[in-house]
Amino acid sequence: MALVSADALAGYLLEEAIAFLLSSNGYRLLQDSDADEQALRQAGHGLLVRGRGADHQADVLGDLLMPTPFSLPVRLFVEAKNRKSKVGLTEVRNAHGVIDDVNQHYSTELSRSYRHPLRRYQYRYALFSAAGFKKEAQSYALAQQISLVDLSGPAFSPLITSVERAARLILAEAVSADLTTFPVRQVRLALRSAFSSAGAEVPAAEAPYQGTDGGLPGNILASWAARMTAELQDSATGEGLILGFPAAPFILAMHPDSMEDFEAFIATHGPNIDVDIRFGREGVRGDWTITPVADPDAFRLSFGLPGALEAWLLSVPGQDRRRAAESRQLLLPTISLFLEDRLIRLRYEPVQAPAWPPPDEEQVEGDAGTDAADTSFLRRSLPARPRQRERPEVRIAVDNQAERLPRGLRGWSARSAEELMTVLDDSYPLHANLIRMAALHQGRLERAQVYDIAEFPPARTLRGLTRPTNRITASLIEQGRLPEEVEYPLQTGYDHGVQATHFTVPPDLVAALRALGPLHGI
Numbered sequence: 001m002a003l004v005s006a007d008a009l010a011g012y013l014l015e016e017a018i019a020f021l022l023s024s025n026g027y028r029l030l031q032d033s034d035a036d037e038q039a040l041r042q043a044g045h046g047l048l049v050r051g052r053g054a055d056h057q058a059d060v061l062g063d064l065l066m067p068t069p070f071s072l073p074v075r076l077f078v079e080a081k082n083r084k085s086k087v088g089l090t091e092v093r094n095a096h097g098v099i100d101d102v103n104q105h106y107s108t109e110l111s112r113s114y115r116h117p118l119r120r121y122q123y124r125y126a127l128f129s130a131a132g133f134k135k136e137a138q139s140y141a142l143a144q145q146i147s148l149v150d151l152s153g154p155a156f157s158p159l160i161t162s163v164e165r166a167a168r169l170i171l172a173e174a175v176s177a178d179l180t181t182f183p184v185r186q187v188r189l190a191l192r193s194a195f196s197s198a199g200a201e202v203p204a205a206e207a208p209y210q211g212t213d214g215g216l217p218g219n220i221l222a223s224w225a226a227r228m229t230a231e232l233q234d235s236a237t238g239e240g241l242i243l244g245f246p247a248a249p250f251i252l253a254m255h256p257d258s259m260e261d262f263e264a265f266i267a268t269h270g271p272n273i274d275v276d277i278r279f280g281r282e283g284v285r286g287d288w289t290i291t292p293v294a295d296p297d298a299f300r301l302s303f304g305l306p307g308a309l310e311a312w313l314l315s316v317p318g319q320d321r322r323r324a325a326e327s328r329q330l331l332l333p334t335i336s337l338f339l340e341d342r343l344i345r346l347r348y349e350p351v352q353a354p355a356w357p358p359p360d361e362e363q364v365e366g367d368a369g370t371d372a373a374d375t376s377f378l379r380r381s382l383p384a385r386p387r388q389r390e391r392p393e394v395r396i397a398v399d400n401q402a403e404r405l406p407r408g409l410r411g412w413s414a415r416s417a418e419e420l421m422t423v424l425d426d427s428y429p430l431h432a433n434l435i436r437m438a439a440l441h442q443g444r445l446e447r448a449q450v451y452d453i454a455e456f457p458p459a460r461t462l463r464g465l466t467r468p469t470n471r472i473t474a475s476l477i478e479q480g481r482l483p484e485e486v487e488y489p490l491q492t493g494y495d496h497g498v499q500a501t502h503f504t505v506p507p508d509l510v511a512a513l514r515a516l517g518p519l520h521g522i
Contacts, residue, residue: 003175003179003181004184006168007084010082010164011082011083012080012187012188013082013163014151014159015080015128016188016192017191017228018060018128018241018253019060019062020195020229020232021241023240025242025338025339027062027064027076027243029060029061029192032047038050039105039119039121041055043055046059047059049061049102050102050105051101051102051104053101056098056102058077060077060079061077061078062076064076064338071122072121074121075124076123076243077095078128079125079126080130081129082130082163082164083130084131086131086137087131087134087137087148089136092127092141092146093140095125096140098125099124102123103122103123124145124147126251126253130152131152132152133150142249149253150305152304155255156304162232163228165231166228169224173216173220186215186216187216187221190222191229193225230463231492241253242255242339244336245335246332246336247334252303254290254302255301255302255303256300257301257302262301264298265292272344273346274292274347274348274349275293275346275348276293276296276348277289277332293349332348333348334347334348335348412489412511412512416482417509417512417513417515419481424472427472430454431465435489435509438504438510439505439509439513439514443507443510444493444504444505445504447462447500447502450462462500465500466488469488487506489505489506491506
């Protein structure tokens with residue numbers, strides 16, 4: 001294989017990261033044909049799955065350890081695309097062809113060649129995309145029961161950022177090593193070894209793969225893989241992914257704001273939970289949330305849906321509101337998921353709430369034609385999210401009369417910077433001081449400076465330091481007070497190794513804070 005593009009390599013890394021994040025959800029990665037010699041075969045470039053007509057390469061294939069009564073156990077192919085363009089029909093057709101063939105592997109003639117009956121599995125395919133999916137791909141996937149997981153929503157932004165950064169770094173190492181072919185297998189195995197060390201349900205990796213030109217140095221790969229693992233765990237996405245199985249022809253990949261909060265609620269309220277399902281942000285397509293009816297602030301799960309699936313769930317002209325509720329009651333009445341050794345059921349319970357403002361009170365931006373019309377239609381179709389009690393540590397006042405963001409604003413302005421710092425001063429004064437100090441030092445704070453400012457003991461880790469500012473920024477975006485394109489105000493930086501070496505503040509936020517001057521100590 002020639003040297004890959006950064007986008008293609010990011011797709012490979014994204015597949016491994018997804019398998020890692022799913023490990024808490026009972027997803028056990030299969031790496032060796034010894035796990036099932038009847039259905040799997042080892043090849044030089046990885047694992048192959050036997051089909052009725054051919055063997056199929058499986059870069060990321062795993063068992064779902066979810067006991068399903070009166071059904072075959074599930075094996076899940078994971079494929080991820082990280083590119084600027086939407087995934088089209090070709091990739092979905094290929095996924096369907098693979099699944100159709102491997103699910104027909106079992107036959108009477110084949111079973112007679114084994115002394116024991118074949119272990120049978122139901123193979124499923126989940127196709128993840130960082131840019132979403134084209135309409136024809138979505139329609140075909142719905143018809144053929146291929147699960148499309150849209151990662152273009154804000155809940156998955158930290159994950160995409162992490163894999164793209166890692167892809168650029170490791171590709172630069174390959175270029176500097178003058179490799180003529182890129183050792184994809186070696187890179188995958190290095191990541192799996194690091195994930196295994198981090199406690200993921202990943203079997204011990206096989207011996208490091210060596211390409212025809214020797215591959216990358218083992219110490220560089222090990223350091224890079226450990227760093228990516230630490231970055232994933234440290235980011236908001238590090239809470240993991242949860243696979244949800246509704247009574248519909250698709251799988252939901254849900255991201256918890258806090259796995260600890262979710263597990264604590266289950267421990268208190270039991271495995272059957274009444275939930276509300278709605279858009280996470282008003283008007284943002286593909287960004288949905290699940291919250292418990294009993295206490296909407298107790299936990300939140302985010303997931304994305306392709307646009308065609310949203311339309312399928314919601315759109316019947318002239319019956320917007322009733323159809324929206326009926327669709328969720330019909331197709332998402334119960335979402336089953338598996339955590340550790342427990343089967344959890346999320347039961348949709350509609351929450352009564354006032355209607356959206358009339359369309360003429362708030363215009364929905366979008367391209368002229370279908371997209372703009374579709375977005376405004378979806379906004380009118382769903383009931384408003386009920387006001388939630390605020391977490392004590394994050395106090396963001398909601399003012400319906402607040403000035404709207406100017407159209408075209410893409411970054412931090414003086415007004416939005418002032419609002420952020422006001423919230424931080426009230427809830428997280430340490431983080432406010434860190435951002436101010438970074439702004440005074442060209443937007444960068446060294447690790448040692450953070451310890452000095454925070455007066456942390458040497459044994460204290462900095463893991464999770466950026467999470468409060470990320471949550472507050474996400475809340476401000478959700479309320480329409482920040483444009484979606486802003487960068488998070490405090491970001492982790494790595495110059496070497498697996499520990500954060502510094503923290504940075506985006507240049508536009510630095511400029512906005514300096515414009516405020518003495519008002520915020522800059």
